[in-house]
Amino acid sequence: MSTQPSSPSAAGDVVVRPGPGVPRGLRIPAGELEERFSRSSGPGGQGVNTTDSRVELLFEPGASAAFTEVQRTRVLAALADRVVQGRIVIVASEHRAQLRNRAAARERLAAMLRTALAPEPPRRRPTKPTRGSQARRLAAKKRRSEIKAGRGRVPRD
Numbered sequence: 001m002s003t004q005p006s007s008p009s010a011a012g013d014v015v016v017r018p019g020p021g022v023p024r025g026l027r028i029p030a031g032e033l034e035e036r037f038s039r040s041s042g043p044g045g046q047g048v049n050t051t052d053s054r055v056e057l058l059f060e061p062g063a064s065a066a067f068t069e070v071q072r073t074r075v076l077a078a079l080a081d082r083v084v085q086g087r088i089v090i091v092a093s094e095h096r097a098q099l100r101n102r103a104a105a106r107e108r109l110a111a112m113l114r115t116a117l118a119p120e121p122p123r124r125r126p127t128k129p130t131r132g133s134q135a136r137r138l139a140a141k142k143r144r145s146e147i148k149a150g151r152g153r154v155p156r157d
Contacts, residue, residue, distance in 0.1 A: 014059075016110045021074065021117035028066045028113075034058040035105075037098065054093040057105035061113075062086050071117055078116035088112070 014033065016026035037052035061067065061075045061083070082088050090112070092105035129137075 012106075014106050014110050014113075016114050016117070019114055019118065021071070021119050022114065026066055026071075026113070026117075028059070028064060028109075032059065032064050032066070033106075035102065053096060053098045053101055054091065055098065055101040055105050057090045057092070057102075057109055059088045059090075059109060060086050061088060074119070075113060075116045079112065082112075 013030050014028040016022055016028070018025040034057075036056040036058070038054045038056070039052055061072060061079070063086070064072070067075060076083065079088060088109070090105045090108050092101040092108065095101050095104060
């Protein structure tokens, strides 16, 4: 498995589009990303055993300068189950070409960060049904039960 730090000319920065929690978008410099390449087990024809097309993209959100302190806290809390030794590891091996796998891994990281940065929706405030709606519901239940009670056997006179 070869380890190469990515350079801006190799695949570029990871761009997170603007959205909830990221009003101006976000750009993670390529220098903060590390890529490792290995042989993929997927499709590849004759070249599957010779080319290192599988990509592991490693990102350390705790040390990234791209986040504000609030964003860093939110990302680390949201992705706590994905962070191993302070790093997020994303593996891409679905394409035959290494460049396409590199792009897929970057897109996956951007999508993951975008969902992690989104704030939680506001909590639902429980409400009580009104007295009138409760009365209507009980009246409807009573009508329905009378209809069903009327379906019984007819007594002989």
